Structure formats: C-alpha cells, structure tokens
Amino acid sequence: MxxxxxxxxxxxxxxxxxxxLRLAQLTAWLATLAATPTLPETLRxxxxxxxxxxxxxxxxxxxxxxxxxxxxxxxxxxxxxxxxAELFGQTGxxxxxxxxxxxxxxxxxxxxxxxTTYLHQLNSDTAHKLYLDAIDALIRLQSQSQPELLPEYxxxxxxxxxxxxxxxxxxxHLGATLTEAQQVDLDQVFExxxxxxxxxxxxxxxxxxxxxxxxxxxxxxxGILDFQDAVYGPITYDLVSLLRDAYIAxxxxxxxxxxxxxxxxxxxxxxxxxxxIDGFYRDFEFMGLQRHLKVLGIFARLNYRDGKDAYLQxxxxxxxxxFKTARRYRELAPLVRLLNAxxxxxxxxxxxx
Numbered sequence: 301m302x303x304x305x306x307x308x309x310x311x312x313x314x315x316x317x318x319x320x321l322r323l324a325q326l327t328a329w330l331a332t333l334a335a336t337p338t339l340p341e342t343l344r345x346x347x348x349x350x351x352x353x354x355x356x357x358x359x360x361x362x363x364x365x366x367x368x369x370x371x372x373x374x375x376x377x378x379x380x381x382x383x384x385a386e387l388f389g390q391t392g393x394x395x396x397x398x399x400x401x402x403x404x405x406x407x408x409x410x411x412x413x414x415x416t417t418y419l420h421q422l423n424s425d426t427a428h429k430l431y432l433d434a435i436d437a438l439i440r441l442q443s444q445s446q447p448e449l450l451p452e453y454x455x456x457x458x459x460x461x462x463x464x465x466x467x468x469x470x471x472x473h474l475g476a477t478l479t480e481a482q483q484v485d486l487d488q489v490f491e492x493x494x495x496x497x498x499x500x501x502x503x504x505x506x507x508x509x510x511x512x513x514x515x516x517x518x519x520x521x522x523g524i525l526d527f528q529d530a531v532y533g534p535i536t537y538d539l540v541s542l543l544r545d546a547y548i549a550x551x552x553x554x555x556x557x558x559x560x561x562x563x564x565x566x567x568x569x570x571x572x573x574x575x576x577i578d579g580f581y582r583d584f585e586f587m588g589l590q591r592h593l594k595v596l597g598i599f600a601r602l603n604y605r606d607g608k609d610a611y612l613q614x615x616x617x618x619x620x621x622x623f624k625t626a627r628r629y630r631e632l633a634p635l636v637r638l639l640n641a642x643x644x645x646x647x648x649x650x651x652x653x
Contacts, residue, residue: 322354326370329407330358336399336409337361343368346415352376357412366399369408378403381528384450388504388527391444393437394520395527413523419511419547427550431542433521434514435562438538443569445503445532453505453533458497458590462490464597473600473615476642485634492631493593496586500534501572507531509538510545535566535573536580540588546595546618559584585625589632592621 323343330340342359346367352375356368371378378401388395396410418430451457466486470476478486506513507529515523539562543555563580566573574580595618599611623639626632 322370322372323356325405326356326368326407329402329405330368330409333400333409336366338366338368338409357415365412367396367410367412369410371406371408373404373406376406378406378408378528380530381408384527384530387449388441388524388530391441391504393441394517394523396523396525413515413525414517416516417512418514418516418522421516422511422548427554430514430516430522431558432561434509434542435539435558435565437522437524438509438542439562439565439569439571441506442503442535442538442566442571447502447532450504450530450532453502453531453537455494455498457531458494458533459490461594461597462493462590464601465593467597468600468604469593469596470642472604473596474642478638482638482641485638489626489632489635493586493590496583497534497590500536500574500583500587502532503535503571505531505533505537506541507537509541511548534583534587535571536584536587537591540584540591544588544592544621546592546599546614549617549620556581582629585628589622589625592618592625596622 327340327343330338330343337360339359339361343356344358346355346357352372354370356370357365358368359365369378369381371381382398382401382403385395385398389397394413396413398408398410400409401407418434422430466478470478506524506527508526509524513524513526515525517523539559543550543558559581560577563573563577567575574583596615599615599618602608602611619639623636626635626639
C-alpha cells in the first residue's frame with residue numbers, strides 16, 4: 301500500500317547529509333533524453349510514498365512540467381508500472397503516460413497530473429462530485445477487465461496480507477501473544493473473509509484507489525496514480541478503498557448512498573456485481589474488513605520497521621472501520637472479542653469512539 305507524502309527539496313551535501321547518488325544519476329539520465337527534453341537543473345521533489353520510490357517535478361523547455369520517478373533496484377521494479385499504465389490507459393481512464401524509461405536503473409519520465417490530490421480537495425461541498433467522478437472512472441476500468449493480463453489476487457496473496465495484522469498490529473503494536481483459543485478465533489474470521497472475497501466476481505483491481513492516489517483534474521477527472529501493484533481480483537475491493545478511506549472518513553449514510561450509486565451504475569454497465577443490494581453491501585463490508593486488517597498491519601510495520609511514525613495517527617480510523625464492520629455480523633464476533641481482550645490489556649493504545 302502506497303501513500304504520497306510531501307518531501308523536502310534535497311539540500312546540499314553536509315557531513316550528516318551524504319550525497320544523493322540516485323538523484324545525481326537521475327539528473328544525468330534526464331540530460332540524455334533528446335526526444336523528451338527537460339531542464340534537469342529545475343529538478344525538485346514532488347512526493348514520496350510508503351515504498352522506496354520518489355517522485356520529482358522537472359520543467360520542460362516549452363514551459364510545462366513532467367514527473368521523474370526514481371525507483372531504485374532491487375527494491376523496486378518499474379516494469380509493472382509501465383505495463384499497468386499502458387493497460388489502464390487503454391480503458392480511457394486518466395493515468396500518467398510514460399514518456400521515457402530506463403527500467404534497468406529504475407528511472408521513468410511521466411506526464412504530470414498536477415499537485416492537487418483528492419485528499420486536499422475533499423470537503424462537504426466537493427465530495428459528491430469528486431466521488432461520482434471516481435466511481436465512473438472505476439466502472440470504466442472494471443468494464444474492460446480481462447483475465448490473465450494482471451497477477452491474480454488469489455487466496456495466497458489475500459491471506460499473506462491478512463497475516464500482517466497478527467504479526468505487526470497484534471504482535472508488535474499491541475505486544476500481544478495469542479492463546480491457542482484466540483488463534484482459532486482469528487483463523488475462523490480469516491476463513492470467513494477469504495471465502496467471501498474469493499467468491500466475488502473478478503475484475504481489474506488498482507489496490508490503492510483512494511484519496512491520496514487520485515488527482516483532481518479539470519478534464520478527465522480523476523488522474524489515477526500508484527497503480528503498479530494492480531491485480532485481477534474481487535470487484536468490491538477498489539470501491540471500499542475509495543469509500544472507506546484510511547485517511548478521510550464520511551458518514552455511513554453518505555458511504556451507503558455512494559455504494560448504491562456505484563451498484564446501480566455497475567449493473568447498467570453489465571458488471572457482474574451481486575444482484576441483491578444487501579448481498580452486494582455484505583461483499584463490500586467483508587472485502588473492506590480484509591483490507592483494513594491488512595492496513596492496520598502495514599501502518600504498524602511502517603512505524604516499527606521503516607521509522608515512518610506518521611502512519612500511527614491513521615490507526616484509530618482504520619480500527620474504527622474494523623470494529624464497526626465486525627460488530628454487524630455474527631460470524632465476525634470472534635474478532636471483536638479478540639480485540640476487546642487484547643486492547644483491554646494495553647489501554648494506552650485503546651481508542652474510544
């Protein structure tokens with residue numbers, strides 16, 4: 301899961317700030333691009349994300365700007381980005397175009413979709429229009445899905461994501477060691493979620509279709525970023541990423557209204573959503589719970605392993621999503637019981653809603 305964060309512009313070299321060799325290599329590469337000329341001396345930080353990737357904005361001789369991506373091997377591989385950019389671009393949604401590429405060294409030059417994310421623009425006045433645009437773009441993308449063009453969001457991957465929750469959130473963040481009975485409860489809930497997720501119709505899945513990866517555009521809104529981890533998987537995944545966003549929350553009534561609007565539009569577009577609205581919303585909720593358990597683990601890992609403590613401030617909202625969903629379904633009650641027991645032992649990380 302990636303999230304764009306503003307970076308400071310790289311400063312000059314000091315004993316405590318070693319030279320940025322990747323930045324020097326990127327600047328040198330840009331200077332070689334005769335077919336797509338830039339002004340390398342104008343290179344400045346645009347954003348970073350939860351991975352090793354960095355993004356820089358650079359001016360062009362005609363007065364425009366483009367984006368240079370630094371994705372250092374072996375930690376990163378730009379080839380999936382190139383593939384998905386072409387695949388998604390062919391559906392008619394707005395994604396950056398790849399202007400130049402050096403996959404061996406992990407450099408890309410991309411069209412610039414601006415600096416205004418959904419997260420920066422969303423408020424009570426703008427939300428409805430922005431979300432309907434995002435829903436329309438999602439349906440356009442899903443409607444042209446084809447199997448075997450992206451990796452499968454299979455049981456192994458879904459389960460591997462779920463295991464981040466006990467390892468990093470329960471184990472590292474809460475300092476908990478599960479009893480045998482608690483492990484049985486958690487395994488039971490995981491099986492309920494996986495059974496539902498795998499039974500859902502399969503489409504193209506962005507995997508992080510949310511307010512930090514959608515850019516507000518005057519035409520072709522939204523611009524879609526950070527899609528390199530796209531897969532072929534459950535149809536409700538991207539909708540729940542959008543409407544139950546880890547970084548901004550909306551009243552349940554609004555979320556339900558947008559979900560129903562998506563469901564109606566998806567049916568008209570011929571997408572294989574659950575024909576029963578109650579069944580569809582259950583699919584939406586169970587998929588959301590899988591995602592939010594994973595996100596609790598990822599945010600904890602970003603803090604404890606990667607030193608990115610800003611993500612801890614987003615834990616309470618994600619945890620609230622988990623509790624609200626788990627309390628609504630009898631088969632998810634063991635998860636509520638487990639969290640109540642473990643967080644009751646560690647009141648310093650308990651939250652009241």
